[in-house]
Amino acid sequence: MKGNPFLSVWTKPKKTVKEVAEDTSIWFALLITGIAGISSGLSNLQGKSVVNDFSTLSLVLLSIPLGMLMGIATAFLTTVSFTLIGKVFGGKSSLKVMFKGMGAMYIPRMIFSILLLIIVLIAGEQFFIASETEISANSDFGLEIIIAILNAITGIFTIIIMSKGVGVLHQFSSWKGFAVVLITGILAFIFTLFVGIGGFMVFG
Helix, strand or coil: CCCCHHHHCCCCHHHHHHHHHHHCCHHHHHHHHHHHCHHHHHHHCCCCHHHHHCCHHHHHHHHHHHHHHHHHHHHHHHHHHHHHHHHHCCCCCCHHHHHHHHHHHCHHHHHHHHHHHHHHHHHCCHHHHCCHHHHHHCCCCCHHHHHHHHHHHHHHHHHHHHHHHHHHHHCCCHHHHHHHHHHHHHHHHHHHHHHHHHHHHHHC
16 A cells, blocks of 8 residues: 555545555455444443443453454445445445455544543443443543544544545445445434334333
8 A cells, every 4th residue: 555544544535445445455454344343342331230240351351352243244234235235326346345445434433442442441340330421420531522522523534434435436426425325324224223123022
């Protein structure tokens, strides 16, 4: 690669995604998407009864492999959606190229995961045993505000980078790329909603 994707993706997303998809191995995408998923692993343990039986370090060590598997799985499903929906818009990318491009598209979420991990280590067990509001009430740092801001910033950049990345890999406009990202998000929301309703009906 000609530059550092961790720096260039913020200012030159199209070029960076294209170079990462062309010049890096699939292992790069697996690593980035895996690290990006750690934040989900951490968040999914919040408020669970299991947190009372383990130390903060144990919970963090449990969250890392769990989150990485979730991140890679989510990235794979996103890749399938971006590729297939993109084909409807006349896109030309393959599944392999699109997944490799995820190595650049997921950089903002990877950074969020790393920052969240640092915040968790600072907050300690309070992050896992309390809600974000309770964290704020017991902390002078307003951790829930920091987390929300970081999540919003990296989330917005992820959408922008994905829209431009999907566009350049499918060889169509960024607006079509945004449409693909939006449709994928809507489908994911509907799927999650149905799973939630189904779970409530079965176990509620």
